[in-house]
Amino acid sequence: MTDATAAAALTLHNALDGDESRTLAEDVRQGLARPFKELPPKHLYDTRGAELFEQICELPEYYPTRLERSILERVAADVIAATAAGELVELGSGSAAKTRLLLDAMAAAGTLRRFVAVDVTEQAVRDSATELIQEYPGLEVHGLIGDFERHLDYLPPAREPRLLAFLGGTIGNFPPAARLRFLTAVAELLRPADHLLIGTDLVKDRAVLEAAYDDSAGVTAAFNLNILHVLNRELGANFDPQSFTHVARFDEDEEWIEMRLRSDRAQTVALPAIAMDVSFAEGEELRTEVSAKFTRERVAVELEAAGLELLAWYTDPSDWFALSLARRA
Numbered sequence: 641m642t643d644a645t646a647a648a649a650l651t652l653h654n655a656l657d658g659d660e661s662r663t664l665a666e667d668v669r670q671g672l673a674r675p676f677k678e679l680p681p682k683h684l685y686d687t688r689g690a691e692l693f694e695q696i697c698e699l700p701e702y703y704p705t706r707l708e709r710s711i712l713e714r715v716a717a718d719v720i721a722a723t724a725a726g727e728l729v730e731l732g733s734g735s736a737a738k739t740r741l742l743l744d745a746m747a748a749a750g751t752l753r754r755f756v757a758v759d760v761t762e763q764a765v766r767d768s769a770t771e772l773i774q775e776y777p778g779l780e781v782h783g784l785i786g787d788f789e790r791h792l793d794y795l796p797p798a799r800e801p802r803l804l805a806f807l808g809g810t811i812g813n814f815p816p817a818a819r820l821r822f823l824t825a826v827a828e829l830l831r832p833a834d835h836l837l838i839g840t841d842l843v844k845d846r847a848v849l850e851a852a853y854d855d856s857a858g859v860t861a862a863f864n865l866n867i868l869h870v871l872n873r874e875l876g877a878n879f880d881p882q883s884f885t886h887v888a889r890f891d892e893d894e895e896w897i898e899m900r901l902r903s904d905r906a907q908t909v910a911l912p913a914i915a916m917d918v919s920f921a922e923g924e925e926l927r928t929e930v931s932a933k934f935t936r937e938r939v940a941v942e943l944e945a946a947g948l949e950l951l952a953w954y955t956d957p958s959d960w961f962a963l964s965l966a967r968r969a
């Protein structure tokens with residue numbers, strides 16, 4: 641493909657446009673003023689955070705990526721046969737590495753027309769969009785740099801039966817109320833011919849789960865600590881990342897993994913851009929991510945509550961990860 645043809649096949653829209661630093665400021669103002677400090681996980685994903693996440697996907701302990709890939713290798717053709725999808729919209733697409741399996745199945749079925757990548761990390765959207773138009777001649781690619789909780793209105797109107805994919809277990813990063821809100825908004829986007837494909841990590845042995853979020857090479861620790869570098873850069877804060885320790889713990893009651901940063905000493909951090917000082921007691925923890933683990937029953941119940949119907953459940957032989965195909969009920 642020539643560069644001119646490639647350019648014609650690629651459109652990019654940035655829904656963040658400066659607005660993101662306001663969101664970060666607001667999230668930090670609210671999240672660090674609470675007695676139990678917390679920040680939304682999307683702020684983990686600046687360019688460096690996205691690179692670290694790619695490294696996590698290669699770690700021996702981090703089974704979700706490998707298992708989701710193996711399930712997709714087995715069922716992508718069935719999913720495309722069942723949905724007749726001509727366009728794939730991926731929320732939180734990142735590097736869109738596993739997405740290629742769905743695009744290949746669409747190409748083989750002769751339905752492939754358009755891919756829409758939605759991610760909060762601008763570089764990931766730009767890089768994956770540019771690679772995909774080169775890899776799939778004739779494919780139209782639309783990159784939406786945006787927040788899937790706030791910018792679904794910016795999706796281009798569907799022109800073909802659409803498959804909306806939400807892979808990687810990212811759905812688990814929402815706490816339950818926000819998850820229902822999100823799934824309901826997604827359900828409202830779906831027309832009768834459209835489908836949703838969601839990847840969910842499943843409940844399993846604590847040791848396996850905790851190792852996946854606390855690898856021996858320390859990559860997940862670096863990913864978690866990166867949020868402090870984001871605050872230093874974006875808000876002029878003076879966090880000393882060396883004085884915080886990465887913590888990953890499975891909460892059996894909530895059935896979720898929590899990533900936290902524990903302050904190794906009593907300290908006060910200044911965030912001049914939002915005129916805020918934040919004190920941490922020695923041992924105090926800041927929650928940076930939850931990652932819910934599911935059962936088939938819970939997925940079906942939550943989909944139903946959002947106005948969706950579970951059509952197919954695909955899992956790996958060990959039942960560690962699942963893909964759910966759904967449509968509007």
Ligand SMILES: C[S@@+](CC[C@H](N)C(=O)[O-])C[C@H]1O[C@@H](n2cnc3c(N)ncnc32)[C@H](O)[C@@H]1O
Nearest residue numbers: 682685732733734759760761786787788807808
């Ligand atoms: C767990 S990673 C999964 C990446 C990829 N889908 C995969 O399966 O490997 C989560 C992805 O969602 C993106 N993300 C997180 N929160 C987001 C938000 N609120 N809006 C848009 N993208 C978001 C991150 O930048 C990252 O690429």
